[in-house]
Amino acid sequence: MFRKLICIVIALSLVLTGCWDRQELNDQAIVLGWGMDLTEEGDYLATANLVLPLASKSGGQQGGEQGGRSGFLTESAYGKNNRDAEQNMQRKLSRVLFPGHRRNIFIGEKLAQQSVFPILDEYGRSPMVRPRTNIFVVKGGTAQEAMSLAYQLETNPAIAVQKIQEKSGAPISRSLLDFFIMANGTGCGVMPALAIVEPERKIEKRSKNDSPPQTTLSLYGAAIFNMSLKLAGYLNYDEYWVRLWLTNRLAFRTFTTLINPVDAEESGGKRAADALSGATKGQAVTVNVDSFKSHIKPVFNDDSLPRFEILLEGNGFIEENDSPLNLSKLANVNKVEGRMNQYLEEKVKRVVTKVQKEFKCDIFGLGDLIHRNHPYRWKKLAGDWETIFPEVPLDIKVKLNLTGTGITGESLLPTREGGEK
Numbered sequence: 001m002f003r004k005l006i007c008i009v010i011a012l013s014l015v016l017t018g019c020w021d022r023q024e025l026n027d028q029a030i031v032l033g034w035g036m037d038l039t040e041e042g043d044y045l046a047t048a049n050l051v052l053p054l055a056s057k058s059g060g061q062q063g064g065e066q067g068g069r070s071g072f073l074t075e076s077a078y079g080k081n082n083r084d085a086e087q088n089m090q091r092k093l094s095r096v097l098f099p100g101h102r103r104n105i106f107i108g109e110k111l112a113q114q115s116v117f118p119i120l121d122e123y124g125r126s127p128m129v130r131p132r133t134n135i136f137v138v139k140g141g142t143a144q145e146a147m148s149l150a151y152q153l154e155t156n157p158a159i160a161v162q163k164i165q166e167k168s169g170a171p172i173s174r175s176l177l178d179f180f181i182m183a184n185g186t187g188c189g190v191m192p193a194l195a196i197v198e199p200e201r202k203i204e205k206r207s208k209n210d211s212p213p214q215t216t217l218s219l220y221g222a223a224i225f226n227m228s229l230k231l232a233g234y235l236n237y238d239e240y241w242v243r244l245w246l247t248n249r250l251a252f253r254t255f256t257t258l259i260n261p262v263d264a265e266e267s268g269g270k271r272a273a274d275a276l277s278g279a280t281k282g283q284a285v286t287v288n289v290d291s292f293k294s295h296i297k298p299v300f301n302d303d304s305l306p307r308f309e310i311l312l313e314g315n316g317f318i319e320e321n322d323s324p325l326n327l328s329k330l331a332n333v334n335k336v337e338g339r340m341n342q343y344l345e346e347k348v349k350r351v352v353t354k355v356q357k358e359f360k361c362d363i364f365g366l367g368d369l370i371h372r373n374h375p376y377r378w379k380k381l382a383g384d385w386e387t388i389f390p391e392v393p394l395d396i397k398v399k400l401n402l403t404g405t406g407i408t409g410e411s412l413l414p415t416r417e418g419g420e421k
Helices: 003-016 053-057 082-090 109-114 117-125 143-147 155-168 175-183 240-246 261-265 330-359 366-373 375-391
Strands: 026-036 044-051 072-079 097-099 104-108 134-139 188-197 218-224 231-236 250-257 283-301 306-321 394-404
Touching: 026 109, 026 143, 026 155, 044 082, 044 143, 053 143, 072 082, 072 143, 082 097, 082 117, 097 231, 104 109, 104 143, 109 134, 109 231, 109 240, 117 175, 134 143, 134 155, 134 175, 134 218, 143 155, 143 188, 175 188, 188 394, 218 240, 231 240, 240 283, 240 306, 240 330, 250 330, 250 366, 283 330, 283 366, 330 375, 330 394, 366 375
Parallel strands: 026 097, 026 104, 104 134, 134 188, 306 394
Antiparallel strands: 026 044, 044 072, 188 218, 218 231, 250 283, 283 306
């Protein structure tokens, strides 16, 4: 009996030690980007951004193209869904598609308008898809167009868009996971949005070493999806940071506001507090802000609808001052701080109102906040939250603290008129 058991163990070990389904690295086509579009006929068009191994080995060349050849390969195929299109694409490739290193997923605008629901199942079901992946909507274009563009600073456009998003202060490598969480929460969703932009000025290439501006990708803002997971609209680049701040996801951001020159001349104290508020023209002051924090508190009065008290905080550093204010004076720094707080508060309120009245989607997670802190009250609100959210009152306050003015307070320029001397 013991001898039979030993034989069985040995036989099983022989099976387990083998890598019968292994794929050598030289036999794999590494996918860094994946895109999906909807055609006029109702079919799906999948586009893959593949690493060219020979190009990636050559160093010292300019990003985007190496040694005269592109650093990536773009391949497309039609299909009834993701996997069908992938299978059809595989027929044209000598290597097996490997999506384990996929960084980004691109969605064409037409597909987003139709609904992203049919294509998202594979992204959450397949063990080869990392949930911590970036997913983008291409505003006014297709995923195929966006993925076909070379990017001069990087060897692969799939890497470039991730770095662009990171440099804007937004979180990276989690927009797909966040979308799944939101869709299973309040029902709405948010994806970063890209735009295909033409060069502002076209310059002819006169020599081989010239590198004129090219059509490229730009971070547009955020795409908002309703409860049917259809594209409802966009928040542009100057608006989408509001949602990041409210949800504690904003890392840093630079803001510029205007100081009216007449108001600055009266900064001695007579009417500065009123004059600096609501300036629509004048000299600019730019502040770099970090340490963003959001404090949201739901408040209930009897059985009425909830209201939310929202406090947004951050620390700022003055990076540029084009106004006549002498920033070596604490009073002038306080005036800039007050003006910046008012500017940010007005901006946040406008964006929140736009989301409530135009999109009617809770992209700020207010419903989830009630669900966590007041589960019994949420049971009464959950069924009607889609109609309740647009009418919920929000009391928003911004508290930005200026912690520095640079290496100089007063301008180094010889003439500085106005402001407190």
